[in-house]
Amino acid sequence: MGLLIHVLLIVMITQSLVIASGTDLADVAVLSALKISWQNLPPNWIGSDPCGSGWDGINCTNSRVTSIALQGLNVKGTEFGDIPSLSELQYLDLSNNRGLKGTLPPSIGNLKNLSHLILVGCSFFGPIPESIGSLQNLVLLSLNNNSFSGPIPHSIGNLFKLFRLDLNDNKLSGILPVSSGNLSGLDMLVNARHLHLGTNQLSGAIPPQLFSSKLKVIHVVLDNNQLTGSIPQTLGYVKTLLVVRLDSNLLSGTVPQNLNNLANLSQLYLSNNNLTGPLPNLTGLNFLDYVDMSNNSFSPTDVPSWFTTLGSLMTLLMERTQIRGEIPVDLFSSPHLETVVLSNNQLNGSFDIGTSYSDNLRLVDLQNNSITNLVQITRNDTELILTGNPICDRIEATPGYCGVQKINFSNTIPSNNCTPVVCSSDKILSPRCNCSDPYTGTLHFIYFSFSNDNSSHFEFLTGFLMSVFQLNQLPIDSILLSNPPIDINFYRQFTLQVFPSGQDSFNRTAVSAIGTLLNSQPRQVISYYGPFYFTDETYSLFGGAKKSSNTGIIIGAAVGGSVLVLLLLFVGVYAFQQKRRAKRALVQSNPLASWDPKTSGSIPDLKGARWFSFEELKKCTDNFSEATGIGSGGYGKVYRGTLANGQLVAIKRAQQGSLQGDQEFKTEIELLSRIHHKNVVSLVGFCYDKGEEMLVYEYIPNGTLLESLSGKSGIRMDGMRRLRVALDSARGLAYMHELADPPIIHRDVKSNNILLDQHLIAKIADFGLSKPIKDSGKGYITTQVKGTMGYMDPEYYMTEQLTEKSDVYSFGIVLLELITGRRPIERGRHIVREVKEAMDKSNYPNNLREILDDSIGWGTSLVCLEKFLDLAMSCVNDSADNRPKMGEVVREIENIIELASLDPNSEPAFSSSSFDYSGGFVPFHVEGH
């Protein structure tokens, strides 16, 4: 056989020499060899010019093969072939070919240009070769759902560019490798955002060294392994974490108390371990929406106080956690709450769910506790289970709560306005009443933020997926999602059927593209539902079985135009918080009928922001009356409003034909809805209705920094107050640059975009020009120059390359404003030049007062002021490379404030910002210099 291949190869190579191939000969040889050893490759793999004659699944650059994508084609083979010889290969996706077996050869390390290695749902086995660490350009390594075994190689730590490590659902064993001596380890993956190692056979303790404040990881997924020992304290240092899954291991010991440092954490899975000691105190984790600590050995405790303080909570699973006492009624008023399971504890006394509990609450499971009394019956859409409590022994007990039956929620939405037809036995009726042959598979969600079967979640997910397909121009008629069972490992699974449009089946290109797209993890879906991977059922055309019934399917979305997708999508977003009103909204108006994805780019990707109707905002601003106006600018006006729940908001209403285009509007809502920081103004929602564009922000009562500096607002801005404003706003920007996901460049930092709240805490506002930094690896984005004269980074202005250092420049100008009290440009002269000239004089720093805003008493020592000025000047350095990062700016301001507070001579000015004294100017203490 080997000889035969060899001979054939030589024949082919010779042939191609004769034909003068447009493809590199060595590459032709590799693909031709695959043609012999693999079955079911696309039928157009003929001839000897893969690049020139467009072999399906092959892309080339300059006659070299750069990409192979053969997803879901039922390709079979027992070896990986000589793919490692395709030295220019950048992209390799062989996912969902169950018939592909064999081991990964060590020579895979030769693929130096490879950025994506995606082998989801094949049958590869054996160890992951140590040479994987040579793939220095690898960004995505996705080997989910194979049979890889043996240890995770230390060398993975060398993959400096790795963004996502997906090894879930294999047979990997051994310990979690960390660096030591010459060996690298997972602790070195400082650019990785996702570490997914769940459902393997990993063992040993979780090394404390694995976690550090250097990591930027957002998902740590280690569930369903055999990890032992305690949870390391170092986990609490990884401030970027959003999701921690450590469930179903053999972990013991107490949970580190510093977990509540993880301010952004939204999901915490610790269930099914043998954790002991007190329950962790989750107070302050205000973004937590999913908490599962069931089945551990915690010591008996009273109901923890954080039960009632976590405002984002959707799912609380605390089965067998030894909690005792009475359940606080406030738990159920958390507005997003969907599921509460507190079974098998020692809860006692009365159970009171309250009269106005969460609209979304579907299940309260209190089985096997000691509850004796029921204060309030539940709505008919909320299931309450009290079986196994003393109350059920009483004759008058409401039997509905003491049985084991479950309410069967029907989530079928009315089918679309089409007339069902009868399909032949080998075809299936699509939601748009076409008979065709769908491509079917399973979405495995590694975590899933929702816990009930609320149909709006399905509508939403369906709409998202459909819009992702449409944006990629795939020939898709409609999709169907099936009711999600939770699998044994608590992974949410959905069956997905994708129906073709225009013809009754998909061709190879389309099937491959659908799977590739899904396994490349569309960002919109991930940020709502969590990461997932897609495995398929072999498509009928490529040899899979035909299916002919739609059992288990609960919802479909037929989507003709993108408007309907968007409609579904936005009703979904809205419904997520306001389900009942959403139904009305659906009837009343189409919230985004005029959103045109062609001109406005893709669908906005919102986290938690609400949609408001025009009527609603009109009402809360008294018909946009003059009296509620609080500001105006080129874009339109800002109004103050009071929402129905009493919350004060600022409503920014764009005037007709305003400067902010659809794209900028979208940018602002997308970015704002994802950032949560005390020094950044938060978005409450938006309105895109009746031709209006409005953004609804939290109301910040004390106006802009510019107003305060110009004395308009009447707020005293003494030296210490100025330092604090500088610190607050620097923190807000540092968060945006270094912790937001994705990092964001503000692009319009200025004193007019810094607001002061009731405690005079500064917050960064106005994101109309902001840009997320994509993972291009370049560190800059090329963009049309925008911003405000006087604040604009000259280097950005000249090169059009935007980096975070452009914000640092603008922030430096704000610092100079704080120091000098002058506008960036006055009488045609730029503030930087003015200050530089003063600093160049021979009597500097004694002439410092020439520069200072002398309308205030600085009350701060000269040393501090000089440091503050030096910092400002380093921020406005001509060369971006020489400017500090925002994180460094924060630390320097902290130092200056500390120094200033230690200075006894400056006492009066910083003791209290409201402390006013006559005379206005207190000379600062001049020290020998």
Ligand SMILES: *[C@@H]1O[C@H](CO)[C@@H](O)[C@H](O)[C@H]1NC(C)=O
């Ligand atoms: C291959 O090329 C086609 C057409 O240019 C493009 O649509 C597709 O995205 C490319 N595939 C990959 C994996 O780069």
Ligand SMILES: *[C@@H]1O[C@H](CO)[C@@H](O)[C@H](O)[C@H]1NC(C)=O
């Ligand atoms: C592949 O990598 C080499 C060296 O790392 C580089 O010179 C070459 O340009 C890369 N090829 C492509 C297509 O990027």
Ligand SMILES: *[C@@H]1O[C@H](CO)[C@@H](O)[C@H](O)[C@H]1NC(C)=O
């Ligand atoms: C859990 O830990 C406790 C205390 O360390 C120990 O006594 C018990 O045997 C452990 N249980 C299991 C199932 O390992």
Ligand SMILES: *[C@@H]1O[C@H](CO)[C@@H](O)[C@H](O)[C@H]1NC(C)=O
């Ligand atoms: C939990 O932490 C909060 C804030 O740190 C604190 O106020 C509270 O007393 C703690 N609760 C317990 C039970 O330790």
Ligand SMILES: *[C@@H]1O[C@H](CO)[C@@H](O)[C@H](O)[C@H]1NC(C)=O
């Ligand atoms: C549940 O109650 C609502 C009104 O509160 C009623 O309209 C609805 O028909 C009830 N549903 C069931 C299944 O009883």
Ligand SMILES: *[C@@H]1O[C@H](CO)[C@@H](O)[C@H](O)[C@H]1NC(C)=O
């Ligand atoms: C596959 O289908 C797509 C869309 O229907 C079409 O554009 C493409 O030409 C087809 N490819 C082949 C090889 O038929």
